[in-house]
Amino acid sequence: MQNVHLEKLSDKQCQPESQLKFITEAWLQIVECRRVLKWTYAYGYYLPAHEHAKRQLFEYLQGEAESGLERLHQCAEKELYSYLNVDGPSKDFNEFRMKLAGLTSVTRNYFENLVRALENGLSDVDARGGTSRTGGSRGLGAGSSKNSRNKGTAPPAARSRNIDDSGHWSCEYCTFANVRSATVCQMCQQRR
Incomplete structure (x- = not known):
């Protein structure tokens, strides 16, 4: 793209190559x-089967990421080639520039939020299967999931005693965040 097509596009559209960055x-x-999306499949494979709400959120986010990336790819490839195969400068090339730059920015932001949400263990979904109050596209990935990192690495009794910064402990069975004083999970009634 850089070595062949940009030089050709620069000639056809009468634009310096520096303007085609x-x-x-x-x-x-x-x-x-594409690299990030590749690894989301591995993440999805290891999502616990009993966490239905997280799986649904994950699949939604992954699907949106795929469709946004396809829009960007379509614009960068197919629409770009229409400007390579013209005889002279196109009047609407600046509109194409704005569209492609906008799609690039939107896609970058979406993927940054997706990565942040995955790094935080999809913490926008609370243990009851709903979305947290910080949910939404701006809050995507906001929050902490210290306990989710420990799951599977500590024995079950130790996992249920993990207390996060807010003073809650996560149930080893349903991952519900219970108040510190509770001895039985408020969601699934399992003992601490």
Whole structure:
């Protein structure tokens, strides 16, 4: 793309190559997003089967990421080639520049939020299967999941005693965040 098509596009659209940096940025974003998307499949494979709400949120986020990336890829590839195969400068090339730069930015932001949400163990979903108050696209990934990192590495009795910064302990069976004083899970009635 950089070595062949940008030079050709520069000639066809009468634009210096330095003004076509937005195309290179779009392609670099596509490569990075494909790399992230590849690893989301591994993340989804290891999501516990009993965490239905997290699985649903994960599948939704992954699907949105795929469709957003496809829109960007479509614009960067197919729409770009229409400007490569013209005889002279196109009147609407600046509109294409704005569209591609906008799609690149939106896709970058979405994937950054997706990665943040996965790093936080999809903490926007509370243990009862709903979304937390900080949910939504701006809050995606906000919150802490210290206990989710310990799950599976400590013996069950130790996992249920893990107390997070807010003074709650997570049930080893349903992962509900119970108040410190509770001796029985308020969700599934399992003993601490």
